[in-house]
Amino acid sequence: MDARPKKDQPIAAVLLSRAHEPDEASKILTEKIQQRPLLLTRSSPPPSDARAARRRAQEKKKQQRRKALKPKPLSASERRRLGLYDVPRRGQRYALFEPLHRLWLGYVREILGGEVHTGGEGAAAKLASADFHGAGVEVVRSGCVSRVGIEGIVVKDSKFAFEVVTKKDRLKLVPKEGTVFRFEVPVPVPVPVTMGGEEGQDGSEERTSNMVFEIHGEQFQFRSADRASRKFRSHFSKKL
Structure with a gap:
């Protein structure tokens, strides 16, 4: 029997045939490799827009940082309640x-x-x-x-x-x-x-x-x- 791999045979099948019996190798190839679900994530921006996307992300982080550091201005009622308009005795x-x-x-x-x-x-x-x-x-x-x-x-x-x-x-x-x-x-x-x-x-x-x-x-x-x-x-x- 010729044990050399066929030209159109996947490399995974060749490697499995060397470690397992033909039936076991075929089962592993079908269930764990060929029929295994592939989970895809959101693709990254095209290479031409990657630099602009990074710049926008950095600007957004800077704005969030400035907003976190900048105190919220007091309203007119809060300024009156705190007595900011009053001349102390x-x-x-x-x-x-x-x-x-x-x-x-x-x-x-x-x-x-x-x-x-x-x-x-x-x-x-x-x-x-x-x-x-x-x-x-x-x-x-x-x-x-x-x-x-x-x-x-x-x-x-x-x-x-x-x-x-x-x-x-x-x-x-x-x-x-x-x-x-x-x-x-x-x-x-x-x-x-x-x-x-x-x-x-x-x-x-x-x-x-x-x-x-x-x-x-x-x-x-x-x-x-x-x-x-x-x-x-x-x-x-x-x-x-």
Whole structure:
């Protein structure tokens, strides 16, 4: 009998015939090799898209990592509950906000420019879009008489009210509606003088003059961030 493998015989059948009887080898080949189920998995992307697929997977992992590290922003109700908008009692000191007031004076002189000397509707339009955190204000007219005379530094410029720290280190909430506020801006004014007492040798020195502005709170019933894009419209308050 010729024991050499046939040319069309599978290599598995040849190997099994060497280790088992022909019937046993045929049974093993049929049941465990030819009829064995083959479980297929999802094929990988084509070689041309493999690099793009890896890049997308890496970007997705980075986004998930950033989302896990970035804290969720607090809602408005949560910020109010935590008291993030409140000025703590130990921080209600006038001396603590005096540096902020000096910074605000430089800021308001810069935005007013040359109109700090003349005032008028141009200055009013610029003041209507200004930020008043740090402004030194005084209530000169109000629908509520008890508020007249309140004076201090604005520590919170909200939509409907100013929160003011007075010189007595007390925090006052002053509604804007029906209230007129006054503030002063010191402006250097050149004054001609005679140098050395000799005729014909004139020079100049600077002295400070306070420019007084009055603003109607009803023109400022917007958040300071929203006022920057609003147009000024002059009108009179019927409540004063």
